[in-house]
Amino acid sequence: MEPRAVVDRLFERIAAGRFDTTITVQDRERDDRWVQLRGNSINLPHPSTTPPAELLGPLDLFGDLPWEVESWEPDGYATIDWGPVGANGEAAALTTALERLLRHLGLPADSERWEVAEG
Numbered sequence: 001m002e003p004r005a006v007v008d009r010l011f012e013r014i015a016a017g018r019f020d021t022t023i024t025v026q027d028r029e030r031d032d033r034w035v036q037l038r039g040n041s042i043n044l045p046h047p048s049t050t051p052p053a054e055l056l057g058p059l060d061l062f063g064d065l066p067w068e069v070e071s072w073e074p075d076g077y078a079t080i081d082w083g084p085v086g087a088n089g090e091a092a093a094l095t096t097a098l099e100r101l102l103r104h105l106g107l108p109a110d111s112e113r114w115e116v117a118e119g
Helices: 003-015 052-059 090-105
Strands: 022-027 030-038 041-046 067-073 076-082 114-118
Touching: 003 022, 003 030, 003 090, 003 114, 030 090, 041 067, 041 090, 052 067, 052 076
Parallel strands: none
Antiparallel strands: 022 030, 022 114, 030 041, 041 076, 067 076
16 A cells, blocks of 8 residues: 555545544654644654654654644653644655655555555
């Protein structure tokens, strides 16, 4: 499954009114490599005590996707709220951000190693 297919699945669930759907992409071989999409948020591991905005901002992982840290736990996780993008550019901007996040987290480009779960 490609990042665009993951984003399309998320938007299909949102269009159906299922805003609480969580889609998790995880490396089958590493429990510490994962990312979750839910509505207008992205949840990812944050193995640091430095605030996520300080670490993630300079990396330009989100490109044109507006974002802010909703919540985080040191050496735990970070939840990022994204959007709005406008002019129906959400899917393209989120796909680009997801591709960059997957690379940053060390998830393999080979999606055969991904486990995609929906809950």
